[in-house]
Amino acid sequence: MINKSEVQTEQHGVKNNMDSKKIVFVIGGPGSGKGTQCEKIVEKYGFTHFSSGDLLRAEVNSGSPQGEELKQMMERGDLVPMSTVLKLIKDNMAAHTESKGFLVDGYPREVQQGIEFEQSIAPCTFVLWVDVAQETMVKRLLKRAETSGRVDDNEETIRKRLKTFVESTEPVIDYYKAQNKVRRVDSEQPVDDVFSDVQNIFKEFL
Ligand SMILES: Nc1ccn([C@H]2C[C@H](O)[C@@H](COP(=O)(O)OP(=O)(O)OP(=O)(O)O)O2)c(=O)n1
Ligand SMILES: Nc1nc2c(ncn2[C@@H]2O[C@H](COP(=O)(O)OP(=O)(O)O)[C@@H](O)[C@H]2O)c(=O)[nH]1
Numbered sequence: 001m002i003n004k005s006e007v008q009t010e011q012h013g014v015k016n017n018m019d020s021k022k023i024v025f026v027i028g029g030p031g032s033g034k035g036t037q038c039e040k041i042v043e044k045y046g047f048t049h050f051s052s053g054d055l056l057r058a059e060v061n062s063g064s065p066q067g068e069e070l071k072q073m074m075e076r077g078d079l080v081p082m083s084t085v086l087k088l089i090k091d092n093m094a095a096h097t098e099s100k101g102f103l104v105d106g107y108p109r110e111v112q113q114g115i116e117f118e119q120s121i122a123p124c125t126f127v128l129w130v131d132v133a134q135e136t137m138v139k140r141l142l143k144r145a146e147t148s149g150r151v152d153d154n155e156e157t158i159r160k161r162l163k164t165f166v167e168s169t170e171p172v173i174d175y176y177k178a179q180n181k182v183r184r185v186d187s188e189q190p191v192d193d194v195f196s197d198v199q200n201i202f203k204e205f206l
């Protein structure tokens with residue numbers, strides 16, 4: 001039987017452990033290029049990458065009852081409950097305490113999610129904002145739909161995800177801009193040009 005203090009120590013342990021780590025929130029609309037840039041950052045800097053969307057899809061694919069609920073929300077382009085996605089991220093971070101940095105891709109999606117994360121884990125080092133025009137996002141996702149097999153890569157759901165991004169997630173950028181923690185990359189450019197801008201940003205923090 002694990003007693004409460006051990007559990008608290010465990011959670012506290014994770015929190016303590018994170019204090020010395022770089023934590024980068026990677027924020028951008030659906031199809032902006034978050035995943036593409038995260039892969040290149042992992043390769044160069046050895047950070048651990050968590051796509052909150054991928055963690056959710058893994059839960060959906062597990063066939064669990066919770067997974068079925070999440071599937072319906074995601075197919076509507078809605079946001080899932082904060083507690084659900086935060087627990088998935090916490091559990092994964094706790095399993096990678098040896099990592100020197102974390103790329104949290106696609107989270108936070110609402111200001112409250114950011115506040116909750118920073119209170120229960122650690123403040124983010126900075127926010128990487130992958131910025132691109134909405135029409136570009138739609139075009140890229142329709143193209144990606146040809147190979148992604150994602151049920152939410154269809155025109156109707158893409159439009160809903162865009163609406164959700166504008167209404168819920170753009171305020172997150174403003175929230176961290178007020179703390180001068182946002183670093184923007186123009187993702188209209190070819191992938192390698194975006195990544196060279198990303199490297200210039202990382203130089204400031206590493
Ligand atoms: N913190 C999160 C992350 C994801 N989702 C839900 C809403 C998203 O539409 C869906 C898929 O998340 P992705 O990050 O995979 O998808 P995006 O919408 O960001 O598109 P993309 O992967 O193209 O960036 O999961 C959520 O509710 N909360
Ligand atoms: N031209 C161009 N295309 C990109 C860039 N980044 C991503 N893409 C394409 O856009 C699609 C969405 O990219 P992805 O990384 O999945 O974006 P995410 O939805 O934000 O994770 C993919 O099919 C990529 O091929 C970029 O910087 N420039």
Ligand SMILES: [Mg+2]
Pocket residue numbers: 034035051053106
């Ligand atoms: Mg993605």
